[in-house]
Amino acid sequence: MGVDNKEVFRDSISTIDEQGKRSWIYPKKPKGKFYNYRTWLSVFLLTILLSAPFIKINGNQLFLFNVIERKFNILGFPFWPQDFYLLVISMLIGVVFITLFTVIYGRVFCGWVCPQTIFLEMVFRKIDYWIEGDKGAQKRLAKQEWNADKIRKRVSKHILYLLISFIISNVFLAYVISSDKLLKIITEPISEHIGGFISIWIFTGVFYFIFSWFREQVCIIACPYGRLQGVLLDNKSIIVAYDYIRGEATKGRAKFRKNENRAEEGKGDCIDCDQCVEVCPTGIDIRNGTQLECVNCTACMDACDFMMVKTNQPKGLIRYASEENIEKNEPFVFNLRMKAYTAILTILVIVLISLLTVRSSVQANFFRVPGELYQVKENKSISNVYTYKLVNKTSLDVDSLSFKLLSHPKGKIELVGTDHILLKTQAIFEGTVFVEIPKADLEDSNETIKIGIYKNGEEITSTKTHFLSPKNGW
Ligand code: SF4
Numbered sequence: 001m002g003v004d005n006k007e008v009f010r011d012s013i014s015t016i017d018e019q020g021k022r023s024w025i026y027p028k029k030p031k032g033k034f035y036n037y038r039t040w041l042s043v044f045l046l047t048i049l050l051s052a053p054f055i056k057i058n059g060n061q062l063f064l065f066n067v068i069e070r071k072f073n074i075l076g077f078p079f080w081p082q083d084f085y086l087l088v089i090s091m092l093i094g095v096v097f098i099t100l101f102t103v104i105y106g107r108v109f110c111g112w113v114c115p116q117t118i119f120l121e122m123v124f125r126k127i128d129y130w131i132e133g134d135k136g137a138q139k140r141l142a143k144q145e146w147n148a149d150k151i152r153k154r155v156s157k158h159i160l161y162l163l164i165s166f167i168i169s170n171v172f173l174a175y176v177i178s179s180d181k182l183l184k185i186i187t188e189p190i191s192e193h194i195g196g197f198i199s200i201w202i203f204t205g206v207f208y209f210i211f212s213w214f215r216e217q218v219c220i221i222a223c224p225y226g227r228l229q230g231v232l233l234d235n236k237s238i239i240v241a242y243d244y245i246r247g248e249a250t251k252g253r254a255k256f257r258k259n260e261n262r263a264e265e266g267k268g269d270c271i272d273c274d275q276c277v278e279v280c281p282t283g284i285d286i287r288n289g290t291q292l293e294c295v296n297c298t299a300c301m302d303a304c305d306f307m308m309v310k311t312n313q314p315k316g317l318i319r320y321a322s323e324e325n326i327e328k329n330e331p332f333v334f335n336l337r338m339k340a341y342t343a344i345l346t347i348l349v350i351v352l353i354s355l356l357t358v359r360s361s362v363q364a365n366f367f368r369v370p371g372e373l374y375q376v377k378e379n380k381s382i383s384n385v386y387t388y389k390l391v392n393k394t395s396l397d398v399d400s401l402s403f404k405l406l407s408h409p410k411g412k413i414e415l416v417g418t419d420h421i422l423l424k425t426q427a428i429f430e431g432t433v434f435v436e437i438p439k440a441d442l443e444d445s446n447e448t449i450k451i452g453i454y455k456n457g458e459e460i461t462s463t464k465t466h467f468l469s470p471k472n473g474w
């Protein structure tokens with residue numbers, strides 16, 4: 001992009017030097033409107049992230065991703081292996097959602113919502129600024145010889161890193177094994193939970209490694225979503241973009257001089273102050289154009305706006321815009337494509353929420369007993385025998401369940417071998433019933449019947465099955 005159109009920066013990444021060694025990044029502490037917005041959003045998201053596994057709806061953890069036992073809760077809706085199709089649909093919707101979202105809004109997710117960015121920029125980086133100071137002080141500390149001051153700062157910083165990594169590890173496990181099991185690991189003797197105890201410390205180590213050392217490399221090297229940007233973004237996607245038309249003008253960027261008339265001299269609005277580079281947590285120069293390393297954190301937007309105000313120039317030299325907006329020098333508009341994609345995204349979310357909410361917390365299935373046809377009773381009724389299976393998908397016991405024949409109100413359902421159904425939490429209850437229907441109410445020899453499952457007189461779910469009776473003329 002830029003007037004020189006130099007593309008050499010694409011041959012290397014800013015975090016690795018020519019010898020292939022890690023080049024540590026010390027971004028300047030951002031400040032400005034967008035950073036404030038991101039801080040507030042981070043507080044909100046961190047509160048949700050850290051508390052969600054400890055919130056329960058109808059006894060179900062709000063979010064649970066227990067891959068080992070194949071138990072998943074999304075927004076308090078439990079998914080059982082029987083619901084696997086819903087999980088697959090959710091994942092498909094998720095993939096389409098992410099694709100469409102990225103095509104329109106670029107890496108907004110990375111900058112504002114991604115837990116990696118939030119923890120790194122809003123928690124760990126703030127610890128760096130608090131203990132070691134801003135960019136310059138951090139660099140000096142890194143270069144200076146070890147002394148009492150350096151040891152004190154480094155030790156206290158890493159103790160805090162470890163403590164927060166420990167907290168993240170615990171919350172992460174609460175999402176994976178459930179908060180109830182986590183609390184048991186914490187409160188009961190270690191000898192009873194050796195595996196869980198070791199897991200907590202392994203994940204603490206992993207998070208400590210990520211946030212103390214690996215840092216922005218996650219976004220640049222490891223994150224698959226980051227790697228996908230190259231194929232998902234086009235010149236209409238919204239990105240954090242440098243307005244090179246305005247910034248470079250005819251004679252290119254140039255340092256600021258008092259009382260100059262930059263427009264007359266053909267100088268661009270970019271005063272080459274490098275503040276946008278100084279604040280960048282991935283160490284890139286956004287003036288080179290769209291780059292894989294850019295996580296859309298907006299720090300450069302704030303930094304540049306600050307310089308624009310200082311030099312009495314309009315803000316927004318670096319701003320949210322598409323490459324096409326910049327090229328055609330047109331303002332950002334919420335165009336038809338964005339409206340259409342956003343409408344599709346909204347519909348997908350509605351479909352997903354509908355799929356989740358129409359599900360019952362108790363699943364019932366009635367199966368005809370193989371080999372059994374029907375019985376003709378003396379009272380001119382027909383009887384069929386069924387086995388049933390009830391699945392409790394909640395974390396609460398469901399007591400005193402009863403059945404009602406909804407399709408044939410004059411018919412009846414008789415429990416065999418029990419008169420009380422207690423469906424234990426996350427358990428399966430199986431049994432046998434006779435369904436009896438007056439022959440006058442039957443229209444077909446193979447008729448669909450609907451059975452309602454009730455608790456305290458309230459229908460909680462229903463199911464359908466087939467009812468056999470003699471063919472016409474019986
Ligand atoms: S270029 Fe700007 S938006 Fe992108 S990562 Fe760097 S500071 Fe953040």
Ligand code: SF4
Nearest residue numbers: 270271273274276304
């Ligand atoms: S902060 Fe703005 S003015 Fe300064 S170098 Fe970056 S783009 Fe140019």
